[in-house]
Amino acid sequence: ETGVTQTPRHLVMGMTNKKSLKCEQHLGHNAMYWYKQSAKKPLELMFVYSLEERVENNSVPSRFSPECPNSSHLFLHLHTLQPEDSALYLCASSQDRGLNQPQHFGDGTRLSIL
Amino acid sequence: GENVEQHPSTLSVQEGDSAVIKCTYSDSASNYFPWYKQELGKGPQLIIDIRSNVGEKKDQRIAVTLNKTAKHFSLHITETQPEDSAVYFCAAISKRSTLTFGKGTMLLVSP
Numbered sequence: 001e002t003g004v005t006q007t008p009r010h011l012v013m014g015m016t017n018k019k020s021l022k023c024e025q026h027l028g029h030n031a032m033y034w035y036k037q038s039a040k041k042p043l044e045l046m047f048v049y050s051l052e053e054r055v056e057n058n059s060v061p062s063r064f065s066p067e068c069p070n071s072s073h074l075f076l077h078l079h080t081l082q083p084e085d086s087a088l089y090l091c092a093s094s095q096d097r098g099l100n101q102p103q104h105f106g107d108g109t110r111l112s113i114l
Numbered sequence: 115g116e117n118v119e120q121h122p123s124t125l126s127v128q129e130g131d132s133a134v135i136k137c138t139y140s141d142s143a144s145n146y147f148p149w150y151k152q153e154l155g156k157g158p159q160l161i162i163d164i165r166s167n168v169g170e171k172k173d174q175r176i177a178v179t180l181n182k183t184a185k186h187f188s189l190h191i192t193e194t195q196p197e198d199s200a201v202y203f204c205a206a207i208s209k210r211s212t213l214t215f216g217k218g219t220m221l222l223v224s225p
Contacts (some may be wrong), residue, residue, distance in 0.1 A: 016117040048212075100207065105150075
């Protein structure tokens with residue numbers, strides 16, 4: 001059973017819609033991450049939050065907007081997405097954002113853009 | 115930045131055989147190497163990790179070896195079982211504390 005919960009598990013949206021992905025971790029961790037997983041590509045890091053402060057943004061388009069209201073919750077707000085944004089979006093957490101810190105993943109949100 | 119190469123992309127074995135997946139990395143400062151298993155419809159699950167101060171680590175049927183000089187590390191699964199079938203990812207943590215993943219290996223264990 002995962003300590004990182006993501007909702008919804010599946011999401012289908014049009015290019016003009018606005019939706020949000022939610023992640024909650026029950027592990028008492030201080031760092032949270034958003035990754036994008038596309039077919040036949042390595043996992044791509046999108047955003048990193050440490051103690052609720054965004055510490056990394058890997059050149060992600062502005063149509064993706066993260067929010068971290070507290071150390072247990074992480075959101076990814078979506079608007080005017082493109083078909084190439086269809087992918088599995090994974091949330092992860094680690095004790096701290098430092099070296100040698102294992103990351104624990106949720107089961108992801110499968111996003112399909114029509 | 116860090117670059118992680120993983121081979122093979124697919125691996126088919128018979129139940130009971132051993133499976134080996136190999137990864138290389140580019141950043142000599144990387145010092146933490148986790149392995150993840152991802153089953154269909156689920157997120158990656160950490161199965162074993164190794165830090166640069168050791169050369170080998172074992173956990174039951176799973177072992178990982180690390181050669182820092184050659185900058186490569188490997189996952190070894192012995193006595194494979196059908197439930198080992200999944201996609202396996204290696205990763206390395208660089209100076210920026212960012213995990214860089216390989217492209218994954220789809221392991222299929224046939225009964």
